[in-house]
Amino acid sequence: MPENNPATPFPAASLLGYPRIGRRRELKKAVEAYWAGKIDADALDAAAKDIQLSIARRLQDLGLTEAAAVPGTFSYYDQVLDATAHLGAVPARFGNLLNAEGQLDIDGYFTLARGTKDQQPLEMTKWFDTNYHYLVPEIGPETTFALASNRIVAEFEFALANGIETRPYIVGPVTYLLLSKASDDAPAGFAPLSRLEDILPVYTQLLEKLTAAGASWIQLDEPALVVDHDTPAAEIEAAVARSYEVLSGAAKRPQILVSTPYGALDGQLGTLAATAIDALHIDAFKGAVPSAAALAALGDKTLVAGVVDGHNIWRNDLAASAAKLDELKAAAGRVTVSTSTSTQHVPHDVTEEGQLSDDLRSWLAFADQKAVEVKALAAYLADPASARAAIDEASAAIAGRAAAAGVRREEVRTRTGSLTDADFSRSEYAVREAAQEKALHLPPLPTTTIGSFPQTSGIRSARARNNKGELTNAQYEQLMKDEIKRVVELQEELGYDVLVHGEPERNDMVQYFAENLDGFDVTVHGWVQSYGSRCTRPSILWGDVTRSAPITVKWAEYAQSLTGKPMKGMLTGPVTILAWSFVRDDQPLGETANQVGLALRDEIADLEAAGIKIIQVDEPALRELLPLRKAEQAAYLKWSVDSFRLATAGAADATQIHTHLCYSEFGVIIDAIDGLDADVTSIEAARSRMEVVHDLESHGFGRGVGPGVYDIHSPRVPCEAEVTELLATAVKHVPSRQLWVNPDCGLKTRGYAETEESLRNVVKATKTIRAGLLAAAS
């Protein structure tokens, strides 16, 4: 038996993790001020400590008072980057970022996150099925590992000095390596998982330090065990067995909790049960309750039951969770209560949203409310009678929600219930193509942009002043119209063929529609971390969706009135609206998507009636929502594609439907993209140097397509020659009559100077290629 701190039982009630950006985004503000050189490292450290302490105190106030109940999930930027820092796994391309003591200090840490003049930052990827993005570690055969950060230990010591014993958190070794990519200089076929033996000693050393600091528990997060990988399951199983044999065998260590959020653990439960860890967390919200036999294998390990959803905002059905806990308790030894995932994916506190109706607020649970739910369920386990009142109150709220006005609208149900196949299809492409050619008279290689133009500080301050009542709606609208006029004139001057109005009136491409559709509400303080210091404020989709009035039509109509060239109507597609909102949990997502699809279909009809001939329906999140378990992918692709088709299939043959997608791993879902049946698809391609055109060619993609020629993710201006070269590559692989010319994505995050110059170079390059095509044809 290793030497442990006193064997404190695992807390009866705890959260798997908690938001760390601060209730008023204090961390974002401090970190960005530090980057801007406005505060120094000490001030940043002080701000971080304030947040850590207020989290710990808040959770204690909410009842999480047992030792190790407060999760030590603070991070300056990202939890995977934290593991990289602790392992000292700095990619060689950054040179030596460690200081004289072999530590990665805060500047080195931010360098990995943000890059340098010469080095791209670590790549960013979606964290499981959430909208959080982590920094992908780069591991090669030469990567050196040594404990290079003391932050987890220092944060533990800081909280302890303030009277609170937290539960330190770090991404576990198997997940760390499975989420890593092979570094650029690694030989072909190199698998980061092959470095397992080299990272385990660093973990062991961290365990020893935490023991010395007085930690009774550590949480090692292993979410990678709940999803499918290319690595064979047996190899992963061996890595899990080996990791936890080594770590539980450490001479000095805290008790070990392995957490497995974001889905069912399935086969790997047995592997973990066979190790000498002390507690295992399972996601019992998304995942089913494991079989009694599987649970029995846990022996005297504590089962931490994640029965409260950490990932969405709905109030827990405590009665249903209590029933699950009964089942778990009957089959396992000691059971305690937690969330299914970290609550970092939900806002802090619903009681701060006073503008929401009392009803809606009573249906919701943000992180703080989830702490209370977990506590109530722990009380239930100790004494069922003591939780009666809380359970009844939750049941009453949930029953009230099901019956509340707006949750079900019969007119919406009747409409979705009577859809037929015809509602999902347009005429054959050849027919549409001919009708559109007649209506639009576009040159070969038509030039366009993706929708937004730079959101200047003038635009943002006008919106803020309108919200505060300092500008009347009429004044605000006039300012937006002036902006639209400027953007239209600029595009005319630059010589673009298909124009956009620039989207100045939209705060966000999803929230704008949520604010204008029934069935949604928006929050004031409901920020969640998207990555680093970036936060989003997802809308809440709680009821049947209807469109009570046209949303975008007056702007599009005004913009069209300023030009003889076609003006693109601009809408956000159903999948993206769902992906970036908190969605209702009381019906399949596909049904909700069809409701949104129908609202957009009506908007498209109104745009057509207002004389708009081209309408773009953006679906940048189509790839993002693809389920991680392969078995679930086909069903997703079916409903997601269908909802887009439902939105767009009412359009006349002569109306050109565009879509826009925002990623370059095009190949994976090319059949689905084809299935959207859009007349023109614009897609990110500049950053990947036109990789997608190969996928398009081998697939035989037959409709219009605009692979991006201008990477809008950086202020860099592509020169004319560079764009010409990209276009030359494109015409080699895609028939020129299908080809469109456009940037990778919208321009709202860019400044005007670089945007204008870049857009000008795009037109010049297009003219060169067009001339070449003409010469070749004659």
Ligand code: GLN
């Ligand atoms: N039309 C949107 C824009 O240009 C598309 C944004 C996106 O794809 N994320 O801003």
Ligand code: ZN
């Ligand atoms: Zn985009």
